[in-house]
Amino acid sequence: MNVDVRDTETKIKEAARKVFLAQGYERTKIRQIADEAGVNLALVNYYFRSKEQLFKSIYAETFAQFLGQMVLLLNEETPLEVKIWRIVDRYTDFIVANPLIPGFILSEAQANDGAFFKEMNARGKLKESVFRRQLLEEAEKKTIRPVDPMQVIVTIMSNVIFPVMARPIVSYIGSFDETGFRAFMESRKQIVPEMIMAYLRAG
Amino acid sequence: MNVDVRDTETKIKEAARKVFLAQGYERTKIRQIADEAGVNLALVNYYFRSKEQLFKSIYAETFAQFLGQMVLLLNEETPLEVKIWRIVDRYTDFIVANPLIPGFILSEAQANDGAFFKEMNARGKLKESVFRRQLLEEAEKKTIRPVDPMQVIVTIMSNVIFPVMARPIVSYIGSFDETGFRAFMESRKQIVPEMIMAYLRAG
DNA sequence: GTCTATATCGTGATAGAC
DNA sequence: GTCTATCACGATATAGAC
Numbered sequence A, B: 001m002n003v004d005v006r007d008t009e010t011k012i013k014e015a016a017r018k019v020f021l022a023q024g025y026e027r028t029k030i031r032q033i034a035d036e037a038g039v040n041l042a043l044v045n046y047y048f049r050s051k052e053q054l055f056k057s058i059y060a061e062t063f064a065q066f067l068g069q070m071v072l073l074l075n076e077e078t079p080l081e082v083k084i085w086r087i088v089d090r091y092t093d094f095i096v097a098n099p100l101i102p103g104f105i106l107s108e109a110q111a112n113d114g115a116f117f118k119e120m121n122a123r124g125k126l127k128e129s130v131f132r133r134q135l136l137e138e139a140e141k142k143t144i145r146p147v148d149p150m151q152v153i154v155t156i157m158s159n160v161i162f163p164v165m166a167r168p169i170v171s172y173i174g175s176f177d178e179t180g181f182r183a184f185m186e187s188r189k190q191i192v193p194e195m196i197m198a199y200l201r202a203g
Numbered sequence C: 001g002t003c004t005a006t007a008t009c010g011t012g013a014t015a016g017a018c
Numbered sequence D: 001g002t003c004t005a006t007c008a009c010g011a012t013a014t015a016g017a018c
Helices: A008-027 A029-038 A042-047 A051-072 A078-097 A101-111 A122-127 A128-138 A151-164 A166-173 A178-201 B008-027 B030-037 B040-049 B052-073 B080-097 B101-111 B122-127 B131-140 B148-167 B169-174 B179-203
Strands: none
Touching: A008 A029, A008 A042, A008 A051, A008 A101, A008 B008, A008 B101, A029 A042, A029 A051, A029 A151, A042 A051, A042 B008, A042 B148, A051 A078, A051 A122, A051 A128, A051 B122, A078 A128, A078 A151, A078 A178, A101 A151, A101 B008, A101 B101, A101 B169, A128 A151, A151 A166, A151 A178, A151 B148, A151 B169, A151 B179, A166 A178, A166 B008, A166 B101, A166 B148, A178 B030, A178 B148, A178 B179, B008 B030, B008 B040, B008 B052, B008 B101, B030 B040, B040 B052, B052 B080, B052 B101, B052 B131, B052 B169, B080 B131, B080 B148, B080 B179, B101 B148, B148 B169, B148 B179
16 A cells, blocks of 8 residues: 655655755755654654754765765776776766766755865875876876876766756757757766776877 | 946946856845945845845846857958958957856856847858858868867857866966966967868868 | 644735835 | 834754653
8 A cells, every 4th residue: 555664864865855956955945854754843853953953964964975876986996098088987877877966966066165075085095096197107108198097087977977967058059858868978978988098099 | 546436337347247257147246236336225126126136137148249249250351261360369369358258158048048149140140151151161162170169169159268267276277376377378379270270281 | 653733934026104 | 315213033952742
């Protein structure tokens, strides 16, 4: 009979995640979260004390997911060129499947001037990545040009994330429907790695 | 004695632009706009009837500025390679000088599902650009590989805009201060056009 | 743990005097 | 055009019964 067996706390959290991601902190009302979860309004505060605390727990989780996925890919033990292809491919899939995450993280990060993710060790995780070491080593061996690894990482993220964040504009200008947009992103899986490799090999 | 001679309507509008861009619609309170403008709260509604209407007029202006700058650059009559360098250079300067514009446009666009800019003729302006024609012609002449112009335009915008939108994260991870971040963006003025040209010439 | 009822406050908007 | 005072409403949060 379709009885929802998840416990109340879980239901609230999942509903909150859905609504916060779609609308951001300010626009979201806790009544909406309660409705979405199918629970009484008062229970939200009973379990999470306040809207802000509920938000923070969701933000922390989401940011960890966002960064964790990237760190995972950066640390794979694969030769450089194959790896660039893989990172773009996999991160595109991740972002297309979770298109609201980047905007959520960035807009709320700006509202709080990045106070949130300073607590997590985002810096170390990216600075000590295998990918970084590979870029430096290959440059040393002259198989690619010398390059700031940070520039390469930012370039990959830009090319994967921005089109999804700007999807309303991109889809409107390109006259894309759902399928058209997906095809556009699929094409980028080829273009972006080729472009980066062409740059690294030239010069 | 530093008397502010701008008329009240202008003062309100400029204050509103500043606050809306920094905080977005929901987070902004009209009392804050009035304070920022140094005028009485009631005058905001006297001149603009409602918060929403004030916001819309600012959004429309800002979007036009954002898109207009890009269209201007896309339509310059310059040979393709020089042009790509120029577009990246000039658009980077524009975005660095106006770093809040992209996030403002995108976050509010998503909140309204792009309803705003469907009214402006953004599609036509980009679809019929000189840049688009150039890419198709050069591909025809085999001086570059065949490419979807939309992909090139989105790639340029991604590489210029995203690092600025993600500045809190980028600066934190790269340990950049104000100067360091500017230098990072200056480097991209070289990297991004080289990368795109390397791609277009290869293949 | 879950509900109803309510306290308290912040916000957008306007009425009406000057 | 500009001000003060205030209304009307929605939102967060909690008290207290069950």
